[in-house]
Amino acid sequence: MPPPLELTLILAATRDMGIGLNGTLPWTGLKREMAYFARVTKRVPPSLPPTTLNAIIMGRKTWDSIPARFRPLKGRLNVVISRSVTAAPSYPRDANAEPVMASSLEQALAFLREQQTQTQPLGRVFVIGGAQIYGAALGLRETRRILLTRVVSDFECDVRFPLQLEEGTEGWKRAEQGEFEGWVGEKVEEGEEGEQEENGTRYEFQMWERVD
């Protein structure tokens, strides 16, 4: 039996969980932060076959927000959720050329579970937004962890992540550094040096885990 599918949410958010403004990210120029997102969502655990692809699930508005030249996000199986989709999801001929379309998060997960048993090995599954899809994912037992980039600087936002993650948030605990680094597969700065800064914006990488 294949292992049950696990979901990891990944996002960057301000202290009050702001994630978006006017259909895009609230900030510009967090290049190293975006590079972290790309590395982590692409990286496959070393125990899996090297041909394994991770999947990223996103809502239609998040898909629209990604610059056309970067879509689909390469080296990952892109799954886009839109209520207007009528056909059943199918594996694209070229995952770097087209996304899988699904009509709901449930349908996307059912498709990915089936995929597990087929030709293309599937690695990790990330939910990359936006707020509606994060909200649906937070309601699922499959959602085990959240990779949060806590942006310390303030930005105007009109969309928020639907859970205020902080010490004491029910059902969630912040992972220790060693556990975080072990899971993401790279060194992550902590303590005073843990706060990164890119053109005046400060942020910190965190991992949160569901407490059962």
Ligand code: FOL
């Ligand atoms: N999570 C984190 N940590 N930071 C984010 O900026 C972020 N953004 C989204 C979801 N989770 C996130 C959704 N928005 C791209 C653009 C917007 C976007 C997600 C991804 C994008 O163009 N990504 C390319 C960029 C590579 C680069 O510039 O280095 C990619 O290949 O992933």
